[in-house]
Amino acid sequence: MMSGDISLLCFLLRCIKRYLFIVVFLLPIDSQVLAAESYAVFSFNNEFSPLTINKARKLYRGKTQLLQGQRIELSDWPATSAERAEFYRYLLNKNLAQMNAHWASLSFSGKARPPKVIANSSIDALITWMQEKPNRIGYAPASSVPGNARILCVVSSED
Numbered sequence: 001m002m003s004g005d006i007s008l009l010c011f012l013l014r015c016i017k018r019y020l021f022i023v024v025f026l027l028p029i030d031s032q033v034l035a036a037e038s039y040a041v042f043s044f045n046n047e048f049s050p051l052t053i054n055k056a057r058k059l060y061r062g063k064t065q066l067l068q069g070q071r072i073e074l075s076d077w078p079a080t081s082a083e084r085a086e087f088y089r090y091l092l093n094k095n096l097a098q099m100n101a102h103w104a105s106l107s108f109s110g111k112a113r114p115p116k117v118i119a120n121s122s123i124d125a126l127i128t129w130m131q132e133k134p135n136r137i138g139y140a141p142a143s144s145v146p147g148n149a150r151i152l153c154v155v156s157s158e159d
Helices: 003-034 053-060 082-092 096-109 123-131
Strands: 038-043 073-076 136-141 150-156
Touching (some): 038 082, 053 082, 053 150, 073 123, 082 096, 082 136, 082 150
Antiparallel strands (some): 038 136, 038 150
């Protein structure tokens, strides 16, 4: 190798280190800035009573599929959304990899079905899906929940 080749290689390695630093350290900070302070578990069914944190945890762990005697359908945000990561961290203190493994295990054993993933990361898509049937439950940043929704439970980073 010639000295010019070595210099070029060193330059390229320094550039890669810089970009890797940006991707690993700065991008997570941006997503934290966009994260909500609290998430509301909600429904458009006014017959549902408020949930305790423990009941909400059971629902989103697949431990129960009934709410006040009604079979419910849960929604989930797309896997790449900040909402999904934050919600599971706030409610269950789990990251996405842990939740994906949990739901895969339950699905494979036939014990439960994972929540329905909405088409895209938009509150409008979630609301449209939820309003099709009264037994559907979803979660969203508390500030995004429509006024005609019944808030069942609110979770935040302090819970």
